[in-house]
Amino acid sequence: MASSMRSLMSDPSRYLRSFRVFLAKSTEHQCMQEFVERQLPGVLASIGHGKPAINVLSVGGGAGEIDLQILSAVQARYPGVTINNEVVEPSAEQILKYKERVAATSNLENVKFTWHKETAYEYESRMNAEKNSKKWDFIHMIQMLYYVKDVPATIQYFHSLLEAQAKLLIIVVSENSGWETLWKKYGSSLPLDDLCTYVSSADIKRMLDSAGLKYQLHELPSDMDITCCFTEGDKDGELLLDFLTETLDFSKTAPPELKHQIMEELKKPGCSEKRNGKVLFNNNLSAIVIEP
Numbered sequence: 001m002a003s004s005m006r007s008l009m010s011d012p013s014r015y016l017r018s019f020r021v022f023l024a025k026s027t028e029h030q031c032m033q034e035f036v037e038r039q040l041p042g043v044l045a046s047i048g049h050g051k052p053a054i055n056v057l058s059v060g061g062g063a064g065e066i067d068l069q070i071l072s073a074v075q076a077r078y079p080g081v082t083i084n085n086e087v088v089e090p091s092a093e094q095i096l097k098y099k100e101r102v103a104a105t106s107n108l109e110n111v112k113f114t115w116h117k118e119t120a121y122e123y124e125s126r127m128n129a130e131k132n133s134k135k136w137d138f139i140h141m142i143q144m145l146y147y148v149k150d151v152p153a154t155i156q157y158f159h160s161l162l163e164a165q166a167k168l169l170i171i172v173v174s175e176n177s178g179w180e181t182l183w184k185k186y187g188s189s190l191p192l193d194d195l196c197t198y199v200s201s202a203d204i205k206r207m208l209d210s211a212g213l214k215y216q217l218h219e220l221p222s223d224m225d226i227t228c229c230f231t232e233g234d235k236d237g238e239l240l241l242d243f244l245t246e247t248l249d250f251s252k253t254a255p256p257e258l259k260h261q262i263m264e265e266l267k268k269p270g271c272s273e274k275r276n277g278k279v280l281f282n283n284n285l286s287a288i289v290i291e292p
């Protein structure tokens, strides 16, 4: 890896800007919304029977878009029941946006929100130091496992916090996505470090199988319009390329040969398809629901 390339996560504000372009150009949240509306009610059917309150833990909840949809599905399944929703999120900017979203949303009277500005690992360390073994009825880790140092240990820890009828939901990129093709081929040339690792549903399944955990898997078809990445100097295109390669200022800092190879790879069928003059990157996700 060329030493001039740095991880996108080393600049949190550029990371967030590129994540927002990614959300605008992809069906990422739409496909999750569809999952929440169609599949999640069945998943939630077991978690809250006869309970006076339902405890939900969001790990890496970001700005809360999907969290609020999940809470609405919990409310629909358990009308009037108190919900304690706690969020573990290290970004102050994301927490602020989450709070603004909550303030602007109606029908949340029975939901109590608590935000912890910390990483998953900091949460675990704090709970251990406090000898706190609080259990949860539903825990979700949506598109965040790339940013923890030890993925199997993180899954095992949060799995150990599940109540008897609870569920743990993980969403990551699918092993059938363009991400898998791109990262399997070029991951070793890109600045992956302990701020960001690449994991797909294939890795998570392997970890769950070796830990002997039971789970169901749902595929969520999604795409991302990356046409603007091919217009030299396009600002959104540059931010999307940073997000795709997890590299800060990829266009300016990547060695020309690597940049050329990745730009070609992005157009190939393993990564994307051409439709109506657009280049649509395969952003398929996998939702993995783990039993206690």
Ligand SMILES: C[S@@+](CC[C@H](N)C(=O)[O-])C[C@H]1O[C@@H](n2cnc3c(N)ncnc32)[C@H](O)[C@@H]1O
Pocket: 019, 059, 060, 061, 062, 063, 064, 065, 066, 088, 089, 090, 091, 094, 118, 119, 120, 121, 141, 142, 143, 144, 147, 148
């Ligand atoms: C790609 S965003 C996903 C946000 C949200 N779950 C969604 O799907 O829209 C990843 C989130 O994980 C958070 N994050 C990064 N490192 C983390 C860690 N070690 N523990 C918990 N969250 C982390 C980031 O701040 C960011 O908000």
